[in-house]
Amino acid sequence: MLLSEKTPYVSAEISLFEKLVGAGEDKSRITLPLQLHGFLVACLVEHLRDTRILSRVLAVNLLRSTELRGRRASVLLKRAGDEALLLAGLYPERALRLHVSSTYFRHVGQTAYGSLAARLQSTGMRESGKFYDHVAENFCSLEKVLNGARAEPSGPWEAWRRMLASLQ
Template identity: 35%
Template sequence: MTTIRQGAAAALWQSAVREAETRSATALDEAQESYLVFVLLRHQNDPDLLARVQALEWLRAQESLGRTRTDALRDVGDRCLLIAGLYPALAQRRRVSVDYFTTLGRGAYRDVAEACRNAYAELFAQLAAHYEALVQVLRGLRDGPLLMAQPAVTPAAPATWPRGLH
């Protein structure tokens, strides 16, 4: 198996996201696309992604202050985005709708936007407003091949991905 450096992984994820935009007929602007690549990079090695209970994580975030709070809310928004787009079967197993994760994640991003007063706030307000588009692109990513130019090279080694991405 080929070892992929961070830069190479970012380029692969960016290419995969662009292909998913085409497949899903959903256009993201540069900031949205870049942020989605960032989310995929940050969580590609997260073995606990599907084990966390996002509502409890959101409640814990609400009890925090300052940067700790905004970072925790961002993480909830990111994980809900990945679950809604890449792991919709998890919602069924937990007896909730995919819209549950979309609503919770969008709300977490709005909370981040409201807590900040800079470009970070603008970015998260935009991400919250276009949350459904981000989910659609992830569904396009999920439904298509993941950069299979060479069978051994993917954006992340499949063994490092949380179970359930097929």
């Protein structure tokens, strides 16, 4: 575990998601680089109370970002990438309900993070741009770790739905 549970400066949410990401790494047999591990924990904490993530149209923020400039566009791109990552990793069966390919979330997320990287690099924020480029390149690994962190199916119907989602 990267963060000590005893440290008063570590919130309960961070400690919980640290364990969740660690379990996902173990189950998926993927060891994320430290930066990506921390990014995934921060992403989970940031969207902890976002109850509308399952009902929003994913590509809207991606499309809106093309109309805006500066920080607002960057925020929308990051939000689109984060939401796509969480949906791809934690709720892949959502693609079945939306009648889209299971790779839809992955493509939207990689596009959002890649666009954010290009935008940051073009505005002189090279290190941040390189980081989000790294996130886009490793999107599949991040997705697999989140998928590994999911609880075991509670019954045959849920196992069947998960299997269908993974085949699409």
